[in-house]
Amino acid sequence: MNILVTGGAGFIGSHFVLRHKERFPDDTIIVFDAMTYAADISFLDSVMDRIRFVKGDITDTTLVSGLIKQYDVGVIVNFAAETHVDRSIKNAIPFLHSNVLGVQSLIEVCKEHLNILFLHVSTDEVYGELKDGDPPCMVDTILRPSSPYSATKAAGDLLLLAAVRTFGIHARITRCTNNYGPHQAEEKFLPTVITHALKNEKVPIYGEGKNKRDWLYVTDHTDAIETVLEKGEDGNIYLIAADNEKQNIDVAKTVLDLLGKSRDCIEFVIDRPGHDWRYSIDASNTRALGWQPQVPFEEGLKKTVEWYKDKGLQETGWTASN
Numbered sequence: 001m002n003i004l005v006t007g008g009a010g011f012i013g014s015h016f017v018l019r020h021k022e023r024f025p026d027d028t029i030i031v032f033d034a035m036t037y038a039a040d041i042s043f044l045d046s047v048m049d050r051i052r053f054v055k056g057d058i059t060d061t062t063l064v065s066g067l068i069k070q071y072d073v074g075v076i077v078n079f080a081a082e083t084h085v086d087r088s089i090k091n092a093i094p095f096l097h098s099n100v101l102g103v104q105s106l107i108e109v110c111k112e113h114l115n116i117l118f119l120h121v122s123t124d125e126v127y128g129e130l131k132d133g134d135p136p137c138m139v140d141t142i143l144r145p146s147s148p149y150s151a152t153k154a155a156g157d158l159l160l161l162a163a164v165r166t167f168g169i170h171a172r173i174t175r176c177t178n179n180y181g182p183h184q185a186e187e188k189f190l191p192t193v194i195t196h197a198l199k200n201e202k203v204p205i206y207g208e209g210k211n212k213r214d215w216l217y218v219t220d221h222t223d224a225i226e227t228v229l230e231k232g233e234d235g236n237i238y239l240i241a242a243d244n245e246k247q248n249i250d251v252a253k254t255v256l257d258l259l260g261k262s263r264d265c266i267e268f269v270i271d272r273p274g275h276d277w278r279y280s281i282d283a284s285n286t287r288a289l290g291w292q293p294q295v296p297f298e299e300g301l302k303k304t305v306e307w308y309k310d311k312g313l314q315e316t317g318w319t320a321s322n
């Protein structure tokens with residue numbers, strides 16, 4: 001299989017590339033990434049001599065289409081997106097560019113090459129906020145996105161579903177809960193907690209820290225995507241969840257305990273505007289394909305913390321004594 005992985009130098013995309021190359025060494029992988037602040041090509045160091053890398057923007061339909069022809073690509077997996085909610089609140093335009101126009105551009109590519117299977121990676125945030133006790137969202141639960149980020153992701157999903165119906169392109173959507181693991185940009189919640197604590201700085205937590213997220217280790221997400229590629233059906237949306245809901249404050253406390261840091265460094269800061277209280281989705285349609293999460297939260301969190309500790313050592317020259 002020849003596979004184009006857009007956004008493959010970012011957090012989840014890089015794990016997908018590493019794991020796919022390990023499982024299917026003979027597949028040709030073309031990583032296509034605009035290399036925004038969230039990307040880091042060194043994530044792919046261990047496979048760089050066995051993949052192709054092209055720097056580019058998914059809105060460049062001609063460039064992407066040319067790569068499809070050049071490498072006889074059969075599958076596109078789209079991780080490329082602007083992903084940080086706080087950035088979207090400050091300026092939504094880059095989110096419209098990558099998450100809406102970018103998806104439409106990939107749809108145009110699929111219209112030209114009707115044999116392509118397009119898997120689009122989306123998020124549970126498209127359903128918007130749930131309160132405590134609300135039942136998990138299902139595939140057809142109404143979309144009520146709260147932030148410019150989630151609204152643009154919902155728009156991309158709807159454009160793709162419309163294209164499946166109108167143009168007969170082969171596409172599937174996955175919507176996943178919160179991911180954690182190595183390679184995530186430092187401005188996101190867990191890396192913020194870890195890196196601030198490592199530097200002995202105050203750890204900022206929005207509001208009272210009681211918002212809940214369902215935490216899934218990143219390779220469990222990429223494994224679910226592989227399962228949907230292998231066994232899913234075109235035109236379907238697959239929900240991927242960990243059933244591991246935790247309040248932000250409890251996640252932060254566990255990280256501080258793992259690092260041997262005092263919980264006194266937690267500092268509550270003014271809440272994010274429109275901050276969703278809770279998300280929850282029912283992943284039974286992905287589990288029915290044979291997928292289930294493999295990495296227990298404590299184990300995944302330890303791996304994540306260790307990765308950021310090692311990264312800090314490389315970048316700052318810290319030693320065990322300081």
Ligand SMILES: NC(=O)c1ccc[n+]([C@@H]2O[C@H](COP(=O)([O-])OP(=O)(O)OC[C@H]3O[C@@H](n4cnc5c(N)ncnc54)[C@H](O)[C@@H]3O)[C@@H](O)[C@H]2O)c1
Pocket residue numbers: 006007008009010011012013032033034035036037038039040056057058059078079080081082083084097098102121122123124153175176177178179180184185
């Ligand atoms: N991180 C999560 O918890 C989570 C949960 C569910 C779904 N998702 C979805 O998974 C996907 C990947 O998320 P992530 O956390 O790895 O994001 P990320 O921000 O770490 O990586 C995004 C990657 O896309 C690239 N990119 C951005 N705009 C581009 C463009 N126009 N053209 C080409 N490349 C572009 C960036 O350079 C970066 O490498 C996103 O679609 C996101 O909505 C993420």
